[in-house]
Amino acid sequence: MSDWLTDTRDSYDTVSVSYAEQTRDLLDGLPHLRAALRLFAEEVRGPVADVGCGPGAITALLNGLGVDAFGIDLSPAMISLARRNHPGLRFEVGSMTEPLGDSVGGIIAWWSLIHVPDDEVPAVFEHFHRALRPDGLLQLGFHVGDESRLKTQGYGGHPMRVHVHLRKPERVAEWLREAGFTVEAQWLLGTDGAVLFARRG
Known part of the structure; x- marks a missing residue:
């Protein structure tokens, strides 16, 4: 396992309980993200992989919207929660x-791509493309910017060691097109977040 993967896994194992507590009601005050989830649920066909699912809140919300969603996460502690x-x-x-192993109708990756280095992103999108059925839907959420930061503490003050990569939507969209996706929509969330909808050809 790469060093950055090991650091990411260990960091989220450490903060899993605090992370779950601090993010439990996060969507209550974010109507645009709730709308993005509803739109995804309406458009997707078939099972959905929630990649980087954390403690499972988004997976559960999608199931509540009638989607057959399952969660995948690098952190065993998050999966246990x-x-x-x-x-x-x-x-x-x-x-x-x-x-991914499964053939799925949709993939959602909300703020989990942020720890993947730039040189690894194209391979991740290729994995997504292969896992999706024809016309399958992908939704990405990520921080917007043009820098990388080392995060050493978070979620209750626990120690972490993860790089957080901020990216411009047009760069992410370019990677998606190179992997064979059609980018259907880009939503900017204020100045620091974005959601992209893309479809496998």
Whole structure:
């Protein structure tokens, strides 16, 4: 496992409980993100992989919207929390840097691509493209910017060691097109976030 993957896994294992507590009601004050989820749920056909699912809140919300969603996360502690908090739903440990294995109708990756280095992103998008069925839908959420920061503390003051990569939507869209996706929409969320909708050809 690459050093950055090990650091990311260990960091989120450390903060898993605090992260779940601090993000539990986050969507209550974010109507545009709730709308993005609803639109994704309306448009997607078939099972959905929530990649970088954390404690499983988005996976559960999608299931509540009628989507057959399951969660994948690098952190075993996050997966343990997700299984405990959302019994009956499927969660498994895995990495977006490896083939997903399942053939799915949709993939959602909300703020999980932010720790993947630039030189690894094209391979991740290739994995997504191969896993999606023809006309499958991809939704990405990420921080907007043009820099990388080392995060050494977070979520309750616990130690972390993860790089957070901020990216311009046009750069992410370019990577998606190179991987064979058609970018259908780009939503800017204020000045620091974006959601992209893309479809496999």
